[in-house]
Amino acid sequence: MALVDQYSGVIFDYGGVLVSHQTAADSERLSSIARIPTDLFHQLYWSERLAYDKGLMTAEDYWNDLAQRGDTEITPAQIKDMIDADNESWSRFDQTMYEFVQSLIDAGKRVAVLSNMPHELGLFLKTTTRAFAPFHHITLSYEVQSVKPEPHIYQHCLDGLGVSAKETLFLDDRIENVHGAESLGINAIQFTSRDEVLPKLKS
Numbered sequence: 502m503a504l505v506d507q508y509s510g511v512i513f514d515y516g517g518v519l520v521s522h523q524t525a526a527d528s529e530r531l532s533s534i535a536r537i538p539t540d541l542f543h544q545l546y547w548s549e550r551l552a553y554d555k556g557l558m559t560a561e562d563y564w565n566d567l568a569q570r571g572d573t574e575i576t577p578a579q580i581k582d583m584i585d586a587d588n589e590s591w592s593r594f595d596q597t598m599y600e601f602v603q604s605l606i607d608a609g610k611r612v613a614v615l616s617n618m619p620h621e622l623g624l625f626l627k628t629t630t631r632a633f634a635p636f637h638h639i640t641l642s643y644e645v646q647s648v649k650p651e652p653h654i655y656q657h658c659l660d661g662l663g664v665s666a667k668e669t670l671f672l673d674d675r676i677e678n679v680h681g682a683e684s685l686g687i688n689a690i691q692f693t694s695r696d697e698v699l700p701k702l703k704s
Contacts, residue, residue: 505702508688510664511605514649515616516591517674518692519598519632527590534582535564537571545570554617556643560584563619588625591618594632598695601702602635613638615658615671617648638662649673650681659687672698 505511513519532542545567553563564583568575575583605612614636620643626632633639638661640654647654659666666686673679674692682689692698 503703505605505610505670506608508610508670509668510611510613510662510670512613512615512658512662512669512671512682512687513598513602513636514671514673514675514678514692515614515618515632518672519595519602519614520591521593521595522674523590527586530586531583531590534579534586535568535571535575536573537568541571542567551617551648553619554642555648556620556646560619560621584621588622591622592626592630592632594630595695597699599635601699606635611637611662611664613640613658613662615640615649615654615673617642619643649675649678650684652681652685655682655685655687659685 516522528543528546529539531546532539535542537545548570549558549563549566552558553560558566561577561580564575564580602612612635614633618641623641623643638658640658640661642648642654645654645657647657649655655671659669662669667688669687671679671682671687671689672692673682673689676691679689679691690698690701
């Protein structure tokens with residue numbers, strides 16, 4: 502029996518699981534729009550990202566704050582360009598993973614997405630892509646004002662999926678988010694890479 506056959510529901514993180522991580526080219530593109538050195542931009546991008554993902558900051562506040570901490574100023578046009586570039590950077594879908602999702606659905610399992618992401622990215626994915634189309638339930642941090650690894654966001658996803666924690670498998674690339682799931686009794690695996698993890702799930 503395959504490992505995944507033990508569970509009635511499977512919850513997927515989005516970035517780093519269903520889509521690839523941002524590339525060096527993505528960081529360079531964003532930093533060039535902001536006119537901030539790439540290494541510094543990368544640090545600034547992530548240092549306040551959870552507040553943005555949680556819906557505590559608007560896009561304008563997030564990008565303006567980033568620019569201020571990078572000792573520069575940006576225009577509304579630059580903010581729009583950075584939002585667009587940011588959205589595109591999280592839109593490289595892994596077709597193999599989506600085929601795996603469909604195989605789970607065909608086998609009668611419930612599937613969900615549980616992701617930390619800001620409003621702008623969530624709206625972009627919902628309105629211009631089919632990123633969430635296969636899934637029975639979607640929990641996005643900005644909609645519930647909670648981020649992984651906080652307990653509330655996991656519980657929201659379990660409630661929406663309609664599957665108990667012990668019957669659910671969660672896949673996330675960040676170990677702290679894996680531990681957050683485990684603290685609620687959810688079975689969780691760190692998604693180190695598709696090539697490493699997917700064969701384990703199928704065997």
